[in-house]
Amino acid sequence: MNNILFLILRRLRRPLIVIILSFAIAIVGLTLMPGVDDKGNPWHMSVFQAFYVISYTATTIGFGEIPYPYSHAQRLWLTMSIYLTVIPWFYALGKIITLLQDTALRQAMTTERFAKSVRLIQEPFYILCSYGESASVLAKALDDKGIRVVVIESMQERLTELELTDTNNVIPSLCADAKLPDTLVHAGVHHPLCSGVVTLTDNDQVNLAVAVAVKLMNPDLPVLARAEREDIAANMASFGTDHIINPYVLFGEQLAVRVHAIGTYILHEWLTDVPGDTLPPPECPPMGRWIVCGYGRFGKSVVKNLEREHMTTTIVEAMPELTGCENCIVGSGTEAKTLIEAGVHDAVGIIAGTDNDINNLSIVMTAYELNPKLFVIVRKNGRHNNALFKKFDANITMQPHDIIAHECLAHMISPLLAQFLALARNQSNAWANALVSHLVSVVGEAVPETWAVTINSKNASAVAAFIQQNRGVTLLNLTQDPANRQKYLPVVPLMLLRNNEPWLLPAESTFLNEGDQILFCGKPMAKSTQPRLLNSHKDLTYIVDGVEVPDSLIWRWLKS
Secondary structure (H helix, E strand, O other), X not given: OHHHXXXXXXXXXXXXXXXXXXXXXXXXXXXXOOEEOOOOOEEOOOHHHHHXXXXXXXXXXXXXXXXXXXXXXXXXXXHHHHHHHHHHHHHHHHHHHHHHOOHHHHHXXXXXXXXXXXXXXXXXXXXXXXXXXXXXXXXXXXXXXXXEEEEEEOOHHHHHHHHOOOOOOOOOEEEOOOXXXXXXXXXXXXXXXXXXXXXXXXXXXXXXXXXXXXXXXXXXXXXXXXXXXXXXXHHHHHOOOOEEEOHHHHHHHHHHHHHHOHHHHHHHHHHHOOOOOEOOOOOOOOOOOEEEEOOOHHHHHHHHHHHHOOOOEEEEEOOHHHHOOOOOEEOOOOOHHHHHHOOOOOOXXXXXXXXXXXXXXXXXXXXXHHXXXXXXXXEOOOHHHHHHXXXXXXXXXXXXXXXXXXXXXXXXXXXXXXXXXXXXXOOOHHHHHHHHHHHHHHHOOEOOEEEEEEXXXXXXHHHHHXXXXXXXXXXXXXXXXXXXXXEEOOEEEEEEEEOOEEEEOOOOOOEOOOOOEEEEEEOHHHHXXXXXXXXXXXXXXXXXXXXXXXXXXXXXXXXX
16 A cells, blocks of 8 residues: 555656645735725735635635635736646646556556455465466366465466456456565465465476575465476475476376276376366276377376386487487477388377477377377367367377366365375275275265364364263264264265374274364265264264254253
8 A cells, every 4th residue: 555655646746746836826925915804904815814715716616705805916816826726737637647547556556456355365275376277277176165266477368367267256366476575475475374375387487486485485384386397396395395296297107007007096086176077987098019209308207107117118209319319210200201110000009298289189190090099198288279189089188287286186175185195096906996986886976075174172172072071983973964863974084194194994983082184075065064063062962872962951951
């Protein structure tokens, strides 16, 4: 607000000086003009009387000659004062109109409104330092889960897209540079309810600058940052960035998981997708020799993970001297002769992984004509090409923004979910398949909600009170329906964390201890119903003991 006032005064400095000078001259001159009172005696206006007369005269309001009829000298001076003072007023009004169109003032006012809306947020929220492809997917997923977000974006057209998006909550947004510390302060980096900062721009340097600024201003605030270069990622890590996300490394790892543990892949995607969506059945890449077109960051990650799964690769690279590819076929892969040289007829799959969408589509279309049995993986860089990629319908379309959004959600929804997924990746594929089957039988095929519960007096007052009274409460009790204890809510406990020791898929007969943290997965209605079991002594008594506690004192007295 102080900045806006300073800017207004600075822009209106000259008009205000002109108005003040014109008023001063008119007032002083009017006090010097001789007049006559009602008794015919000489009379001069006081400074206050002159100020009063000039005020209604200069503003063109008009009132009359008071307190006595004016002399010719006074009328002549007032006539001069009209032109002397009215013209500066019009000059000032013109400056005010110009000021209202001033870009700096409008930006300052927009920033102040944005900062005020952030200060008024009463729920935990995340700051998204972009609204690109990844951040837009992430913002929608968080909004669907009821988590508030604040957006900073340097491109106004992206914010216009945000304004046109149907959201459950109002999303405060500001067109500004997220690297500037003042911008982060306006966005709420010091707000007590800020849960973390996410920076997912396409520029690693911007992400680094945001991560460093946040860690310097608020070291305890979690930061999730995108980094495609190893040196940038190392720099982020040195400043304590909590989670560094490289979409190409992630895709390479996910591709390897698809090969040897498709159930684990399904579990990860299912638990981190947008609630309510239905995931299509995933494609399982075949074993054998693969052709990889493009040996940049994406290609290197893919080759590394495929070879780790004991699959051979043939690399096609247009500029091997720049990418460090020592054993490859030189070419872009868009020509049939290059693919034939790479052995496309004997390959089981092809990966088009260049940074050019049109080239990638050309590669896979040419390869598919030469070998229709190929398993096709194509990298999509820009969402404006969605229609083209949808028309081709590859087996797997690698979309960095979806990969980044899923990884962020795993950390943002609940720290327990990220820990559970990390442990799940170390389990067997049979274990993951069995868990997916169990979850589908309980919560259905739509993407479920995931949430964490901490057993303490603040978050589960009824359960904590039962434990303190040595009245056992089991995990099964937290899955029963408070309306009918013979029925169960569509919810599954995925993990129990006790004394920092995780228990995957804990038994429902497990008795709870104070301080336990439990990760649940279930339908939205189960998530909204479970707090009754956690905090209502009456409902929990009914679930544990089968006894319905009367509501009123009279009924309690009669029952006793």
